[in-house]
Amino acid sequence: MLPFSRISIIGLGLIGSSIARAVRAHMPTVGITGYDADPAVRERAAELGIADDVTDTPGAAVTDADMVMLCVPVGAMREAGEAIAADLADGVVVSDVGSVKGSILDDLRAVLPPGVAIVPGHPVAGTENSGPDAGFAQLFHNRWCILTPDERTEAFAVERLSAFWSRLGANVEVMDPKHHDLVLAVTSHLPHLIAYTIVGTASDMESVTRSEVIKYSAGGFRDFTRIAASDPTMWRDVFLANKEAVLEMLQRFTEDMTALQRAIRWDDGDALFNLFSRTRAIRRSIIDQGQDDARPDFGRAHD
Amino acid sequence: MLPFSRISIIGLGLIGSSIARAVRAHMPTVGITGYDADPAVRERAAELGIADDVTDTPGAAVTDADMVMLCVPVGAMREAGEAIAADLADGVVVSDVGSVKGSILDDLRAVLPPGVAIVPGHPVAGTENSGPDAGFAQLFHNRWCILTPDERTEAFAVERLSAFWSRLGANVEVMDPKHHDLVLAVTSHLPHLIAYTIVGTASDMESVTRSEVIKYSAGGFRDFTRIAASDPTMWRDVFLANKEAVLEMLQRFTEDMTALQRAIRWDDGDALFNLFSRTRAIRRSIIDQGQDDARPDFGRAHD
Ligand SMILES: NC(=O)c1ccc[n+]([C@@H]2O[C@H](COP(=O)([O-])OP(=O)(O)OC[C@H]3O[C@@H](n4cnc5c(N)ncnc54)[C@H](OP(=O)(O)O)[C@@H]3O)[C@@H](O)[C@H]2O)c1
Ligand SMILES: NC(=O)c1ccc[n+]([C@@H]2O[C@H](COP(=O)([O-])OP(=O)(O)OC[C@H]3O[C@@H](n4cnc5c(N)ncnc54)[C@H](OP(=O)(O)O)[C@@H]3O)[C@@H](O)[C@H]2O)c1
Numbered sequence: 001m002l003p004f005s006r007i008s009i010i011g012l013g014l015i016g017s018s019i020a021r022a023v024r025a026h027m028p029t030v031g032i033t034g035y036d037a038d039p040a041v042r043e044r045a046a047e048l049g050i051a052d053d054v055t056d057t058p059g060a061a062v063t064d065a066d067m068v069m070l071c072v073p074v075g076a077m078r079e080a081g082e083a084i085a086a087d088l089a090d091g092v093v094v095s096d097v098g099s100v101k102g103s104i105l106d107d108l109r110a111v112l113p114p115g116v117a118i119v120p121g122h123p124v125a126g127t128e129n130s131g132p133d134a135g136f137a138q139l140f141h142n143r144w145c146i147l148t149p150d151e152r153t154e155a156f157a158v159e160r161l162s163a164f165w166s167r168l169g170a171n172v173e174v175m176d177p178k179h180h181d182l183v184l185a186v187t188s189h190l191p192h193l194i195a196y197t198i199v200g201t202a203s204d205m206e207s208v209t210r211s212e213v214i215k216y217s218a219g220g221f222r223d224f225t226r227i228a229a230s231d232p233t234m235w236r237d238v239f240l241a242n243k244e245a246v247l248e249m250l251q252r253f254t255e256d257m258t259a260l261q262r263a264i265r266w267d268d269g270d271a272l273f274n275l276f277s278r279t280r281a282i283r284r285s286i287i288d289q290g291q292d293d294a295r296p297d298f299g300r301a302h303d
Numbered sequence: 304m305l306p307f308s309r310i311s312i313i314g315l316g317l318i319g320s321s322i323a324r325a326v327r328a329h330m331p332t333v334g335i336t337g338y339d340a341d342p343a344v345r346e347r348a349a350e351l352g353i354a355d356d357v358t359d360t361p362g363a364a365v366t367d368a369d370m371v372m373l374c375v376p377v378g379a380m381r382e383a384g385e386a387i388a389a390d391l392a393d394g395v396v397v398s399d400v401g402s403v404k405g406s407i408l409d410d411l412r413a414v415l416p417p418g419v420a421i422v423p424g425h426p427v428a429g430t431e432n433s434g435p436d437a438g439f440a441q442l443f444h445n446r447w448c449i450l451t452p453d454e455r456t457e458a459f460a461v462e463r464l465s466a467f468w469s470r471l472g473a474n475v476e477v478m479d480p481k482h483h484d485l486v487l488a489v490t491s492h493l494p495h496l497i498a499y500t501i502v503g504t505a506s507d508m509e510s511v512t513r514s515e516v517i518k519y520s521a522g523g524f525r526d527f528t529r530i531a532a533s534d535p536t537m538w539r540d541v542f543l544a545n546k547e548a549v550l551e552m553l554q555r556f557t558e559d560m561t562a563l564q565r566a567i568r569w570d571d572g573d574a575l576f577n578l579f580s581r582t583r584a585i586r587r588s589i590i591d592q593g594q595d596d597a598r599p600d601f602g603r604a605h606d
Contacts, residue, residue, distance in 0.1 A: 099522075124519045127599040128586075138605040144518050173518075183515050186505050188522025193563060194497055195523070199582040201552075201559045202489050212486050214588045215447050215476075216427045219402075219491025220498070220530050222595045225586040227523050232579035239567050239575055249504075250564055254557070256504045260496065261553055264546055269539050276535035279502040283431075283528040285517045292525045296430040298601035302441040 003163040004093070006031040008065035010058060010080050012045040014126060015097050016071030017135030020050040022168040025137040035061035036132075037072075045132045059087035067164070070096035075237035077104060081111045090115045093157045097123055099184065099234070100241040101148040101177035117157035120148045122180065123170060124188070130231045141169035142290050148177040185245035189238055190253060192227050193246065196235070199228040306466040307396070309334040311368035313361060313383050315348040317429060318400050319374030320438030323353040325471040328440040338364035339435075340375070348435045362390035370467070373399035378540035380407060384414045393418045396460045400426055402487065402537070403544040404451040404480035420460035423451045425483065426473060427491070433534045444472035445593050451480040488548035492541055493556060495530050496549065499538070502531040 007023065009016045012034050023030050034051035035058045036042050046054040055061040062068050062084045072080045077098055088094070094116050098104055104120045112118060125143035127134060145165040149158050162172045175183075202213045202221060213221065239246055263271040286292045293299040310326060312319045315337050326333050337354035338361045339345050349357040358364040365371050365387045375383045380401055391397070397419050401407055407423045415421060428446035430437060448468040452461050465475040478486075505516045505524060516524065542549055566574040589595045596602040 124522045126522075129599050134599065136605070141605060143521055146519075183511050183519055184522055186508060186511050187516055187519040187524040190504075191501065191523035191527055194501060194560075195526075196579055196582055197560050197563055198494065198497060198556060199585055200578050201493075201556045203581065203585055204559075205489060205555070208486050208489050210585070210588075213490055214585065214592055214594060216449075216486055216490040217589050217594050218446055219427045219429075219487055220494035221490040222586075222589050223498075223526055223530060224494055225582070225589055225595070226601060227526060228579075228582040229586040230579075232576050232583075235579050236572050236575040240570055240572055243567055243570075246567060247564065250560070252508070253501060253504045254560070256507075257497075257500050257553070257557070260500055261550065264542050264549060267543055267546075269543055272539040272542055273535050275503050276499055276531075276533075276538050278506065279499055279528070279531040280535075282502055282506055282513070282517065283525075283532040285513075286520050286525050286528055289517055291517060291520050292528070293601075293603040295604075296432050296437065298529060298603050300596040300601050301598075302439070302444060 002027055002030060003160040003167065004030060004067040006033070006065050008062045008068045009034045009051065009071055010061065010068065010084065011071035012036040012041050012050070012054070012132050013071065014130050014134045015123070016069070017045060017048070017050050017132040018137065018139040019069060019071065019097075019168070021135055021137040022140060024050070026167050026169070031064075033061045033065065041132055048132060050132065050135070058083040062092070063087050063089065065089065065092060067093045067095065067160070070094070070098075073234050073237045074098045074100050074241045078107045078111060081108045085112050088113060088116055091117070093117045093119060093160060095119045095121045095161055097121060099188065099238050101146075101180045102241060105148070105150060105153075105177065117154045119153055119157050119161045120177065121161060121165070122146045122148070122184070123165070124184075125170075128226050128229045130234070138169070140165070143170055145170040145172050146180050147172060147174050148180050149174065181242050181245045185242060185249045189242055189246050190249045192230065192235055193239065193250065194253070195224040195228040198224050305330055305333060306463040306470070307333060307370040309336070309368050311365045311371045312337045312354065312374055313364065313371065313387065314374035315339040315344050315353070315357070315435050316374065317433050317437045318426070319372070320348060320351070320353050320435040321440065321442040322372060322374065322471070324438055324440040325443060327353070329470050329472070334367075336364045336368065344435055351435060353435065353438070361386040365395070366390050366392065368392065368395060370396045370398065370463070373397070373401070376537050376540045377401040377403050377544045381410045381414060384411045388415050391416060391419055394420070396420045396422060396463060398422045398424050398464055400424060402491065402541050404449075404483045405544060408451070408453060408456075408480065420457040422456055422460050422464045423480065424464060424468070425449045425451070425487070426468065427487075428473075431529050431532045433537070441472070443468070446473055448473040448475050449483055450475060450477050451483050452477065484545050484548045488545060488552045492545055492549050493552045495533065495538055496542065496553065497556070498527040498531040501527050
């Protein structure tokens with residue numbers, strides 16, 4: 001049995017359009033309506049045919065839906081919830097894909113009517129690109145999707161949403177929102193913060209020109225530029241919404257960096273060698289568990 | 304005309320074996336001899352047939368060569384030079400591929416006989432893997448190779464080495480060794496240092512398990528694990544040999560990180576947004592100049 005028969009997607013960018021495409025691919029009989037605040041995105045989404053109907057108002061997109069997925073930046077979730085509240089069908093399941101889970105459940109409960117089952121979620125999958133053209137149906141294959149309900153959340157809604165994400169090829173995990181935010185601070189938010197920083201540092205150097213940075217980026221730097229090319233609005237919202245956990249992780253990172261700095265300053269080759277040997281094991285596990293491409297250099301083309 | 308007719312490669316790992324394969328592919332009539340300190344590597348290199356002859360002593364590998372390329376870790380360069388000194392032919396060109404250029408010219412001049420032309424070099428290309436099986440002929444295609452001769456270096460030798468790297472598909476640049484070390488500190492050494500650090504930080508967390516770090520690594524963390532899986536000996540040597548420039552760049556990075564930390568702490572969304580918007584341009588240039596894969600996610604497979 002299909003978990004839902006008519007879904008509505010609010011926000012038709014990378015994640016929203018990928019969900020639409022994945023539903024088409026894996027549950028072709030499910031009806032899809034969509035809405036985006038940006039008229040150009042609506043037009044493009046309609047052109048691409050990723051939904052049966054792209055509506056001009058948020059309300060019109062949700063009236064018939066038995067599941068609504070909010071795919072807007074974290075800072076716009078509450079507003080997006082408010083905009084659909086009056087038009088939701090009774091018994092509808094509302095979920096989201098925001099990268100921070102903290103208070104989203106409370107925020108949505110505050111703006112949505114009582115008959116609505118709310119199950120916050122976060123598919124840990126993405127690319128550096130944004131917008132409806134960047135999406136693709138396989139984005140969630142073998143990736144994890146974390147759901148963060150609480151004890152008040154209706155069990156049926158959690159089950160259906162799990163089934164939904166499984167159908168799209170994802171593995172589903174249920175987690176406490178606070179713990180989600182701590183885990184993602186390490187595996188996603190801190191890496192982005194560091195990448196944005198080093199790309200900024202390299203651009204601002206006077207002794208090394210920007211053209212040199214670009215020419216010799218294959219030495220390692222280019223790896224960081226990918227995630228530092230991610231959407232500024234999305235990431236501003238993530239750091240503001242997950243401030244506490246991000247600052248805590250940053251503190252840890254800075255301490256470790258200081259230790260390494262000391263090792264370099266005092267020519268402690270053994271300390272360097274030991275750390276550099278330890279860090280290999282994690283990559284091996286990531287590849288063994290299918291969370292990265294096993295080919296060297298991420299499978300980059302060499303021709 | 305071919306720049307060299309019989310080359311010798313000392314150190315048959317990733318870079319040495321890639322040079323051998325690239326010479327076979329692009330200059331098939333050139334003779335190749337090779338030597339490696341590790342008997343297992345010698346055996347494997349012979350099995351792979353990447354050289355015409357893999358010898359059991361460094362001296363035997365160089366006697367007939369008109370060019371010798373040292374492809375050993377930075378800390379082993381001097382020793383590798385010493386080991387071949389007595390057997391070099393008169394007029395031979397000796398080069399290397401070490402990732403730090405600092406004092407290599409002086410070091411090699413100190414151990415090699417006067418009739419030898421020394422041209423230090425560094426191909427800015429690699430993968431996270433090591434050893435003779437990891438090499439491939441296309442590694443240097445459209446990558447930059449930096450040569451760092453000084454005013455005493457014979458012009459003919461620089462020209463021949465430039466021609467050699469061009470034949471392997473590389474773009475060649477001549478640079479002052481001090482400047483090379485500063486540029487590479489930004490584009491390669493600091494990125495590796497940061498990647499090693501964050502992978503270490505994530506492994507040592509108590510509040511987040513290692514299994515969680517692995518499962519949710521697709522949020523960004525996995526990008527860092529690739530370079531943090533690079534060879535520990537090579538990287539220990541790089542940091543010890545390029546201490547000054549690395550510490551200077553690390554200082555810059557830490558300052559920028561502190562500014563970003565403040566912006567998060569004080570909810571300064573505009574400062575975050577501005578930095579995150581600036582950093583996109585560099586990736587675009589890197590892709591425009593063919594220094595990274597233009598496909599999203601480095602072209603990783605999604606299936
Ligand atoms: N990108 C990733 O890797 C990734 C991974 C996992 C989860 N996420 C989460 O997924 C969500 C969407 O990210 P994305 O990458 O898909 O972003 P995206 O490609 O920029 O798409 C977001 C779309 O939502 C629209 N929007 C903004 N406010 C809206 C509102 N109130 N009502 C309707 N539409 C609105 C935006 O229009 P405007 O451009 O006009 O604002 C934009 O078209 C974010 O919460 C993000 O944290 C992202
Ligand atoms: N990897 C990269 O991305 C990259 C890029 C550009 C430049 N480089 C530079 O290229 C050089 C080689 O790196 P690689 O990645 O090719 O390393 P690799 O795959 O580990 O190969 C190096 C080989 O040299 C051998 N060796 C060590 N000392 C020797 C000696 N005195 N005489 C003969 N052989 C010796 C090693 O044997 P043992 O294992 O027994 O020590 C090993 O088989 C380094 O200087 C590095 O800085 C590397």
